[in-house]
Amino acid sequence: MNPSSAESAKRGISFIVNGEAKKVLAHPMERLLDVLRNNLGLTGAKEGCGEGECGSCAVLLDDMLVNSCLIPIAQANGASVVTIEGMSAHSLMKPLQESFLECGGAQCGICTPGMILAAAHLLDKKLDPTLADIREGLAGNLCRCTGYMQIFEAVAKAARRRVTQ
Amino acid sequence: MRADPADYRLVSPGNLLGALSLLASEPAQWLPIAGGTDVMVLYSAGKLTNRNLIDIWNIPELRQIEVFPDRISIGAACTYTVLRQHEIVSREFSLLATAASWTGGIANQNRGTLGGNIANASPAADSLPALLVYDAVLTLISVRGERRVPYRTFHTGYKQTILAADELILNISLPRRFSKYFSHARKVGARNAQAISKVCLAALGQVANGAIRDVRLALGSVAPVPLRLNETEKMLTGKEIEPSLIDAARKSVLKEIRPIDDIRSTARYRSAVACNLVTEFLAKLAAEGAAA
Numbered sequence: 001m002n003p004s005s006a007e008s009a010k011r012g013i014s015f016i017v018n019g020e021a022k023k024v025l026a027h028p029m030e031r032l033l034d035v036l037r038n039n040l041g042l043t044g045a046k047e048g049c050g051e052g053e054c055g056s057c058a059v060l061l062d063d064m065l066v067n068s069c070l071i072p073i074a075q076a077n078g079a080s081v082v083t084i085e086g087m088s089a090h091s092l093m094k095p096l097q098e099s100f101l102e103c104g105g106a107q108c109g110i111c112t113p114g115m116i117l118a119a120a121h122l123l124d125k126k127l128d129p130t131l132a133d134i135r136e137g138l139a140g141n142l143c144r145c146t147g148y149m150q151i152f153e154a155v156a157k158a159a160r161r162r163v164t165q
Numbered sequence: 166m167r168a169d170p171a172d173y174r175l176v177s178p179g180n181l182l183g184a185l186s187l188l189a190s191e192p193a194q195w196l197p198i199a200g201g202t203d204v205m206v207l208y209s210a211g212k213l214t215n216r217n218l219i220d221i222w223n224i225p226e227l228r229q230i231e232v233f234p235d236r237i238s239i240g241a242a243c244t245y246t247v248l249r250q251h252e253i254v255s256r257e258f259s260l261l262a263t264a265a266s267w268t269g270g271i272a273n274q275n276r277g278t279l280g281g282n283i284a285n286a287s288p289a290a291d292s293l294p295a296l297l298v299y300d301a302v303l304t305l306i307s308v309r310g311e312r313r314v315p316y317r318t319f320h321t322g323y324k325q326t327i328l329a330a331d332e333l334i335l336n337i338s339l340p341r342r343f344s345k346y347f348s349h350a351r352k353v354g355a356r357n358a359q360a361i362s363k364v365c366l367a368a369l370g371q372v373a374n375g376a377i378r379d380v381r382l383a384l385g386s387v388a389p390v391p392l393r394l395n396e397t398e399k400m401l402t403g404k405e406i407e408p409s410l411i412d413a414a415r416k417s418v419l420k421e422i423r424p425i426d427d428i429r430s431t432a433r434y435r436s437a438v439a440c441n442l443v444t445e446f447l448a449k450l451a452a453e454g455a456a457a
């Protein structure tokens with residue numbers, strides 16, 4: 001390999017997206033976010049900042065919450081990715097959706113896919129989160145509309161709803 | 166301007182030897198990428214000058230934590246999330262677990278690695294003061310072999326380190342002799358997660374018979390490198406914590422630090438906060454000593 005001509009060839013990337021095996025041809029440094037949106041037509045993950053600060057591009061990568069704008073696609077080779085589109089089957093989806101609606105947890109909706117994924121990631125680990133847990137779990141997700149309190153309340157409500165359901 | 170992915174290569178050898186061979190094959194041409202939380206930010210901004218990247222995220226030797234009777238060895242590519250969840254780290258090295266909890270949001274903690282924080286060598290990095298007070302030892306590895314170096318000798322200037330172009334940080338070893346110390350960590354920034362520190366402190370101390378038996382202080386963002394306050398520590402050791410000692414400590418801190426003005430803060434503010442953080446720690450240490 002000659003590094004001075006650092007021209008990269010496209011490469012086959014195989015991974016599981018929302019439970020389905022996918023193969024795409026991409027440059028290894030293409031961002032997971034762009035591959036999801038442009039190659040696979042999954043536009044739920046949004047680009048807010050493009051530098052890891054806002055969480056609007058969040059997805060689950062092998063069950064871990066990550067910002068897809070910071071993941072080169074080669075690092076997702078062989079992994080399992082879940083986007084907001086794949087969350088409909090998740091048992092937390094119904095309580096989260098209902099609580100976000102009731103509490104006014106979404107306005108323009110740009111942050112919402114990331115908020116829901118971050119909330120699901122938190123609730124998967126903590127059955128009965130405190131407000132501090134919720135604030136910490138969502139600290140990487142910025143919202144320009146709601147002022148956050150409605151979102152925190154929605155997540156707390158979803159947690160209670162899950163326990164009683 | 167945004168980077169064009171066609172201009173970059175990223176190779177995933179998947180094992181340590183493969184990564185080291187590639188690093189050695191073309192000196193200074195290859196840049197490791199672990200969690201990518203520093204590298205990808207540069208890349209996205211079109212500021213990543215290295216065009217050849219080696220993926221070290223999925224190399225098993227870099228991901229393990231080994232516990233020995235006298236030390237713990239943390240693989241360089243262990244994430245903040247792994248550190249926070251590790252029983253021994255959270256129990257005996259709480260300064261490190263606390264710093265991990267500050268390092269961006271959960272998504273960032275799921276990717277960012279301790280080795281990446283060290284190699285990125287920002288004077289504002291949150292984990293590095295903790296490594297200084299815990300007397301961390303780094304194992305650096307290349308095809309030429311391994312060497313063990315005290316972490317305090319790693320940074321030689323602003324963003325300058327002793328890491329050779331063909332080397333990786335293999336692991337970070339911490340001696341298990343601080344679990345009885347009083348420990349205190351504090352970050353001052355716009356907010357804890359998602360904001361780079363204006364000043365951060367990691368401190369350990371032990372009081373016996375009313376006097377300071379041992380004290381270890383390190384600060385971030387007050388010098389070109391993460392800074393251990395050797396002179397202040399020496400001055401404090403053996404003394405009783407009283408107002409005159411705290412005054413002397415504040416003067417000594419000002420002599421040791423070299424803060425600058427930048428977009429996040431001013432040298433004056435950083436000096437005031439550095440002194441206040443050390444004062445706060447000494448007050449808590451005194452209270453701890455009185456209670457013991």
Ligand SMILES: Cc1cc2nc3c(=O)[nH]c(=O)nc-3n(C[C@H](O)[C@H](O)[C@H](O)COP(=O)(O)OP(=O)(O)OC[C@H]3O[C@@H](n4cnc5c(N)ncnc54)[C@H](O)[C@@H]3O)c2cc1C
Pocket residue numbers: 051052053196197198199200201202203204205206221227241242267268269270273276277278279280281282283284285289290291292332333334335357358359360361362
């Ligand atoms: C939103 C956001 C918030 C952040 N907040 C904080 C914060 O509060 N505090 C803080 O300290 N940092 C923060 N960071 C910075 C970053 O997350 C940390 O520095 C992290 O530890 C970097 O680790 P990484 O594995 O992602 O590094 P990478 O980006 O993969 O690599 C960083 C550098 O280290 C080198 N490197 C990585 N691993 C090794 C190794 N084993 N051997 C040799 N070289 C290696 C790489 O070549 C590169 O030069 C933040 C970043 C983002 C995007």
Ligand code: FES
Pocket residue numbers: 046047048049050051052053054055056057058067068069070
């Ligand atoms: S777009 Fe990825 S974190 Fe903002």
Ligand code: FES
Pocket residue numbers: 105106107108109110111112142143144145146
């Ligand atoms: S609802 Fe608009 S950004 Fe959150």
